[in-house]
Amino acid sequence: xxxxxxxxxxxxxxxxxxxxxxxxxxxxxxxxxxxxxxxxxxxxxxxxxxxxxxxxxxxxxxxxxxxxxxxxxxxxxxxxxxxxxxxxxxxxxxxxxxxxxxxxxxxxxxxxxxxxxxxxxxxxxxxxxxxxxxxxxxxxxxxxxxxxxxxxxxxxxxxxxxxxxxxxxxxxxxxxxxxxxxxxxxxxxxxxxxxxxxxxxxxxxxxxxxxxxxxxxxxxxxxxxxxxxxxxxxxxxxxxxxxxxxxxxxxxxxxxxxxxxxxxxxxxxxxxxxxxxxxxxxxxxxxxxxxxxxxxxxxxxxxxxxxxxxxxxxxxxxxxxxxxxxxxxxxxxxxxxxxxxxxxxxxxxxxxxxxxxxxxxxxxxxxxxxxxxxxxxxxxxxxxxxxxxxxxxxxxxxxxxxxxxxxxxxxxxxxxxxxxxxxxxxxxxxxxxxxxxxxxxxxxxxxxxxxxxxxxxxxxxxxxxxxxxxxxxxxxxxxxxxxxxxxxxxxxxxxxxxxxxxxxxxxxxxxxxxxxxx
Amino acid sequence: xxxxxxxxxxxxxxxxxxxxxxxxxxxxxxxxxxxxxxxxxxxxxxxxxxxxxxxxxxxxxxxxxxxxxxxxxxxxxxxxxxxxxxxxxxxxxxxxxxxxxxxxxxxxxxxxxxxxxxxxxxxxxxxxxxxxxxxxxxxxxxxxxxxxxxxxxxxxxxxxxxxxxxxxxxxxxxxxxxxxxxxxxxxxxxxxxxxxxxxxxxxxxxxxxxxxxxxxxxxxxxxxxxxxxxxxxxxxxxxxxxxxxxxxxxxxxxxxxxxxxxxxxxxxxxxxxxxxxxxxxxxxxxxxxxxxxxxxxxxxxxxxxxxxxxxxxxxxxxxxxxxxxxxxxxxxxx
Numbered sequence: 001x002x003x004x005x006x007x008x009x010x011x012x013x014x015x016x017x018x019x020x021x022x023x024x025x026x027x028x029x030x031x032x033x034x035x036x037x038x039x040x041x042x043x044x045x046x047x048x049x050x051x052x053x054x055x056x057x058x059x060x061x062x063x064x065x066x067x068x069x070x071x072x073x074x075x076x077x078x079x080x081x082x083x084x085x086x087x088x089x090x091x092x093x094x095x096x097x098x099x100x101x102x103x104x105x106x107x108x109x110x111x112x113x114x115x116x117x118x119x120x121x122x123x124x125x126x127x128x129x130x131x132x133x134x135x136x137x138x139x140x141x142x143x144x145x146x147x148x149x150x151x152x153x154x155x156x157x158x159x160x161x162x163x164x165x166x167x168x169x170x171x172x173x174x175x176x177x178x179x180x181x182x183x184x185x186x187x188x189x190x191x192x193x194x195x196x197x198x199x200x201x202x203x204x205x206x207x208x209x210x211x212x213x214x215x216x217x218x219x220x221x222x223x224x225x226x227x228x229x230x231x232x233x234x235x236x237x238x239x240x241x242x243x244x245x246x247x248x249x250x251x252x253x254x255x256x257x258x259x260x261x262x263x264x265x266x267x268x269x270x271x272x273x274x275x276x277x278x279x280x281x282x283x284x285x286x287x288x289x290x291x292x293x294x295x296x297x298x299x300x301x302x303x304x305x306x307x308x309x310x311x312x313x314x315x316x317x318x319x320x321x322x323x324x325x326x327x328x329x330x331x332x333x334x335x336x337x338x339x340x341x342x343x344x345x346x347x348x349x350x351x352x353x354x355x356x357x358x359x360x361x362x363x364x365x366x367x368x369x370x371x372x373x374x375x376x377x378x379x380x381x382x383x384x385x386x387x388x389x390x391x392x393x394x395x396x397x398x399x400x401x402x403x404x405x406x407x408x409x410x411x412x413x414x415x416x417x418x419x420x421x422x423x424x425x426x427x428x429x430x431x432x433x434x435x436x437x438x439x440x441x442x443x444x445x446x447x448x449x450x451x452x453x454x455x456x457x458x459x460x461x462x463x464x465x466x467x468x469x470x471x472x473x474x475x476x477x478x479x480x481x482x483x484x485x486x487x488x489x490x491x492x493x494x495x496x497x498x499x500x501x502x503x504x505x506x507x508x509x510x511x512x513x514x515x516x517x518x
Numbered sequence: 519x520x521x522x523x524x525x526x527x528x529x530x531x532x533x534x535x536x537x538x539x540x541x542x543x544x545x546x547x548x549x550x551x552x553x554x555x556x557x558x559x560x561x562x563x564x565x566x567x568x569x570x571x572x573x574x575x576x577x578x579x580x581x582x583x584x585x586x587x588x589x590x591x592x593x594x595x596x597x598x599x600x601x602x603x604x605x606x607x608x609x610x611x612x613x614x615x616x617x618x619x620x621x622x623x624x625x626x627x628x629x630x631x632x633x634x635x636x637x638x639x640x641x642x643x644x645x646x647x648x649x650x651x652x653x654x655x656x657x658x659x660x661x662x663x664x665x666x667x668x669x670x671x672x673x674x675x676x677x678x679x680x681x682x683x684x685x686x687x688x689x690x691x692x693x694x695x696x697x698x699x700x701x702x703x704x705x706x707x708x709x710x711x712x713x714x715x716x717x718x719x720x721x722x723x724x725x726x727x728x729x730x731x732x733x734x735x736x737x738x739x740x741x742x743x744x745x746x747x748x749x750x751x752x753x754x755x756x757x758x759x760x761x762x763x764x765x766x767x768x769x770x771x772x773x774x775x776x777x778x779x780x781x782x783x784x785x786x787x788x789x790x791x792x793x794x795x796x797x798x799x800x801x802x803x804x805x806x807x808x809x810x811x812x813x814x815x816x817x818x819x820x821x822x823x824x825x826x827x828x829x830x831x832x833x834x835x836x837x838x839x840x841x842x843x844x845x846x847x848x849x850x851x852x
Contacts, residue, residue, distance in 0.1 A: 111730060199719050203851060214582035215683040216843060217589060217610060360579075360586070367590040380596070454576075458583045463545045463596065464571025474552040474574035480749060 014333045015347050022391040023350045025369030026357055030227055032368075037220035051228055054191055054205035057127065062187035064131045069138020069182055070175075072278060074167075075271040076139065077146040080261040082268070087275050088143075089499065093283045095136040095448050096495040098469065100195040101488045103129045105286040107199075108293070126200045130190050132282040137189070137445065138182040141400060144441040145178030146171070148407050163262070177403050180240055185396060188233050192358050205229060206358060213360060226361045233356035234349070287492070293485035305486035308475060309468060316468035317498065319382055320450040323389035327446040328439065330390060331397025336431075338398070339405045348398070355395035359455025362391060366460060380462050388456040393449050397442035404438030405431070440506055444499060451495060468494075543569040544783035547584045548601040550770060554741075554804045555601065561799070562790045568783050573597070577720060582684070585610070588775065592616055595775045598784035601791065605641060606689045608771040609836035612638045618776040620785055624792035628809045631832070632769050640788075641769030643797045643806035646825060647690045648765065649756040650728050650743045651735035656754075662735065664759050665694070669709035678716040678724045678736035682846045685721065686739055690766050691846060692839035693830045697763045700842075707849055717850060729753055739768065744805035744818070757825050764826040769809060770800075 075081060076088050094102060106129050149171060157166040172179075194206035205225070213222040262268075294301055334347045354362065366387060370379040378384055408431065416426045432439065454469045461470050472487045548555045552574040559570040575584040585607050588597055592614070600617075602608045611617050612634070619637035632641030649668075651661055662668055668677045680687040695703040716733055718724045724736035725743065729751040743755050757765040772791050774784050790796060797808035801815035807822050808815060815821075 111732075201717065201719065211683055211847065213586060214579060215688070215847070217582075217586065219586070219589065360583075364586065364590050367587065371591050371594045371596065373594060458576060458579065459587055459590075461573070462571075463547075463573045464543075464569070470574075470576075471552075473576035476577050479551075479553050480745065 008337060011333055011337045011347075014330055018330060018347070018390075018394070019350060021387055022354055025365045026354060026362065026391075029223055029361070029365035029368055033220040033223035034227075037224055047225075047228070050203070050208060051205050051232070054229075055232060057123065057202075057204065058187045058191035061127055061130045061134065061190040062183045064127070065134045065138045065186040066142075066179055066182045068131065068135045068278070069142050070179065072135070072275065073139045073142035073146060074171075075275055077143040078171075078262055079267055079271040080263045081272040081275060083272075087279065089496075089503065090279060090283060091139055091275070092136045092444075092448075092499070093287070093492065093496065094133050095445075096452065096492045096499075097133075097286075097488060098195075098452055098454060098473075099130065099133045099193060100199060100473075101290075101484075102133055102286055103196045103199045105289045105485075105488075109285055109289040112289070122200065123202055126197055126202050129196055129200075130193060134186040134189055135282070137185055140441050140445060141182045141185070141403075142175060142178050144400065144438045145175040145403060145407075147437050148404060149174050163267075177406065181399050181403055184236055184240055185399065187236065188356055191229060191232065192356065194358070209358060210360075219364060223361055223364070226358045229358065230353060230356045233352060237344075237348075237352050287489075290485040290489050290492075293481050294489055296482050301480065301482035302486040302489070305483055305490055309471060309487060309490055312466040312468040312471050313494065315382075315466065316451060317494075319385060319467065320389070320447055323386050323393075323450040324443055324447040326386065326390050327393050327397050327450070328401075328443050330394040331399075331401050331442055331446075332439070334394070334398045335402035335405055336427075339402055351395040351398050354391040355393075359392065359453075360459060363388065363456040363459025366391075366456070382462070382465070384460045384462070385457055385467070388460055389446075389450045389453060392453065392456060393446045396449070397446050400438050400442040400445070401435060404435040408434050436509060440502075440510070444502065447502070448495060448499070451498075452491075542567065542783065543571055544780045544787050545571050545573075545596055545598045545778070546601060546787065547573045547588055547597040547599075548603075549575045549582075549584050549607060550601055550603045551741075551804075554800065557803065558791070558796055558799055559787075562787055566786060566790075568786065570787070577722065582607075588616060589614060595778045597775050598778040598780045599787055600773045600775060602639075602771045602773070603645075604686055604689055604768045605639065605771045605832045606686075606692075606836050606839065608639045608773050609833060611773065613836075616776060618774045618778075618781070620774045620788060622785075622789045622792050624789050627811065628792070632809055634833070639771040639773040640792060641771050642792050642809050643800040644767045644769040644809060644822065645686070645739045645741050645804075645806055646757060646765050646767050646820070646827075647686065647737060648740055648743055649735055649758050650725060650738050650746070650753050651756065652728050652731050652733075653752045653754050655731055655734045658754065661754065661756055662758070663756065664762055665737075666706065668715070668735075669706070669713050671713070673713060673734060675714040675716065676734040677710070677713070678718045678727045678733045679710075680718050680721045680724050680738070681850060682717075683843070683850060686766075686768050687721065687737065688839060688843075688846070689768065689835065690737065692835050692842060693766045693828050694763075695842050696830050696835045696838050697828060704845070711849065725751075725753075740820070741804040741806065747818070757820070759828075760826045764828040766830075767807075767822065767825070767827045770806070 072091060076084060076091070081087070097105075103125070106125065110125075153170055153174070154166055157170045161169075192206060194204075194210045197204045197207050198210060205228070209222045209225045209229075212218045212225065294305075334345070334351060338345045338348050357365070366384060367379075370384055370387075372379075378387070412430055412434075413426060416430055421429075452469050454473060457467060457470060458473070461467055468491060472491060475487065476484050546559060555574070556572070559572055562568070563570045573584055573587070575582070584600075588595075588600060588611060591597065595616075600608065600611065608617070617638045621637040622640060625633060625640045625642075628641065632644075634640070649662060662670075662673070667673070682688055682691045691703075691707070694706065698706065716727065716736075718727055718736070721738040721742045724738045725746050727733045728736045728738075729746055740755070743753065746753055759765065770791075772788050774781065774788060778784060794808065794810045794813045797806070797810055797813045798815065800806040801808060801813065801819045805816075805819045807820060809822070
């Protein structure tokens with residue numbers, strides 16, 4: 001019996017492919033920019049003041065999203081409120097609309113309400129819009145952690161003390177990794193977002209990068225500036241790792257993790273009221289604005305928008321779907337081996353690096369690397385867009401899946417190992433069924449992000465091809481407001497229908513998961 | 519075996535979806551709004567049988583995504599023809615050595631001021647910078663007639679301009695610097711700032727703020743103003759400084775990318791864009807003013823003959839822009 005040449009072949013192949021196809025272009029771009037550019041600006045105090053301001057704003061948004069996500073996630077996943085299934089899906093809607101369009105809708109809405117833009121044209125507007133856009137991420141992350149909690153722990157707690165103590169002493173500590181993940185993901189999304197700060201006229205570090213890039217065409221300087229953002233994100237992840245290593249990871253019980261729903265009419269009613277209020281504020285108001293704008297002169301704008309977007313549906317959905325499958329696969333492989341090795345692997349760092357690089361810079365890196373005659377088959381085809389999706393979103397899927405794997409007791413796998421069960425069977429029969437809700441959450445988030453990705457795709461989409469978010473945004477300029485709003489509504493409806501379809505397809509599997517855990 | 523066949527299938531899919539540049543096609547990158555440029559490109563496709571593969575730009579990136587893409591692709595150009603909404607970006611590309619020269623016979627009657635003397639770019643259909651005002655807030659007889667009027671106390675906090683770091687507003691300010699000289703232009707900018715001019719995110723945003731009555735008036739482009747009129751907004755349009763330095767005329771430009779793969783087809787499209795027919799279509803769709811004489815246009819489209827234009831050299835103004843950009847950045851931020 002010969003020794004295996006590679007200890008973990010699947011991991012190694014995935015890792016090498018990710019590094020070669022995605023990381024090398026970015027590192028190459030950073031190195032060439034550092035060599036060719038004047039880096040003296042790094043000594044300027046102003047740069048760091050602006051960076052500090054961006055960190056502060058991103059922290060506020062991340063904190064608010066995590067708080068709202070915890071409250072709303074708890075109500076949806078732990079309380080038996082009315083229309084629970086509907087609200088679970090409905091609260092995700094802000095994720096389906098581009099932050100830029102949400103900003104426009106909110107500003108218009110404020111104008112109708114208060115007759116002036118002052119309330120929305122400020123830090124308040126920026127924080128409010130981004131918090132509302134990113135809260136669904138927190139709900140999904142925290143919700144999936146809540147549904148993984150062993151009900152026996154809650155039951156035992158409730159025998160000894162009241163619900164409040166159970167929440168504070170048992171549930172919150174159990175979902176601490178998810179809370180931190182939610183904060184970090186929203187923080188990174190917020191700190192790299194440029195279109196909303198530009199729209200609200202708030203000067204942040206990303207708007208500075210955008211200015212260097214789009215007003216001065218100084219690519220090298222923009223790339224080096226974005227390196228500072230990447231460093232901030234890496235420091236954040238580093239501290240998270242350090243912190244989480246001490247966090248109490250409680251596992252799902254050996255019998256299972258079926259989440260116990262609270263069923264008290266008072267709590268149910270209050271929870272329902274909170275959910276509905278948030279639903280009206282964050283979803284009904286902006287969507288109502290879009291509907292009013294769309295139907296201003298009848299339904300002709302909606303018809304026209306549908307005709308314009310129809311040719312983009314098939315390619316966009318297929319691309320997002322293929323991208324999502326690869327993203328979840330990469331996320332699972334990296335998460336599994338990272339958890340098993342009990343340390344932050346270089347794969348984790350690479351995933352973070354690419355996630356933290358601003359979309360435009362990532363796009364430029366891929367152009368500089370792939371735009372060679374020999375690589376034309378990649379650069380001039382949809383493959384380049386898939387590379388963009390996988391690079392941008394694998395970190396999210398890896399984080400979500402890793403959190404879930406950490407909650408699985410190691411004795412389950414150890415027992416299988418003692419029995420001599422193969423890795424593939426171990427994964428298929430033990431691990432994957434136990435982390436199914438998180439895998440599904442990772443799938444849904446990755447799909448939504450891939451379907452709406454604009455920043456990198458706009459730099460890479462092959463000439464002559466039509467992808468939905470690109471078409472919406474290229475048609476936005478100078479198109480009548482009714483057409484722009486109609487397109488946004490169509491994108492939202494399509495995304496929602498697809499997500500509902502995914503939920504329906506997954507329903508039997510998730511039901512089996514719940515039954516198995518009962 | 520199954521894995522290999524899957525791999526081959528993927529390669530075939532990518533090959534099918536990739537651009538095969540040996541075909542009868544032309545790759546166009548354009549900063550002109552898709553809603554206006556796409557119909558023209560489709561017509562060319564129908565008339566010539568040459569497939570046009572286009573890359574359009576977005577408002578979100580201030581229409582600089584395409585520019586940045588061309589710069590990044592410089593060493594292995596994918597784009598054959600660049601159709602820009604203004605000469606400024608084209609001149610940036612020319613200065614970076616990205617453009618090839620071509621002089622179309624269809625441009626013979628276009629004035630020299632709208633063409634590069636070496637043929638790096640040629641202008642056609644133009645927009646103008648105008649003042650739009652809300653008719654229910656400003657009486658017709660009281661409308662500002664000069665950019666200098668916008669510094670008057672009565673307009674304090676009631677005038678909007680788009681961020682001068684981007685788009686045609688940059689070019690407008692650079693042209694003002696070119697004509698008035700740095701010192702007077704800086705005084706004007708300082709006075710505007712003292713008068714609490716509202717910095718909007720885009721020309722479209724200026725238009726919306728004027729139409730909604732948030733401000734009395736603002737500087738924008740004729741195409742944005744035209745769209746607002748089509749939507750029934752109660753606004754008026756003024757060509758500023760007709761007794762002084764004139765209004766800025768912003769032509770579209772077309773250029774061929776150096777070392778691109780479909781140069782012959784690109785030249786055919788270049789010629790096509792410079793026809794009177796194209797100018798007539800752009801006059802109808804977005805009220806652009808033809809640079810050829812004798813083009814039939816709708817009534818609401820102003821004629822260049824009736825406007826006193828700013829007497830500028832586009833190349834010089836573009837160079838000037840480079841020098842004042844840091845000043846403008848500071849002006850916006852402080």
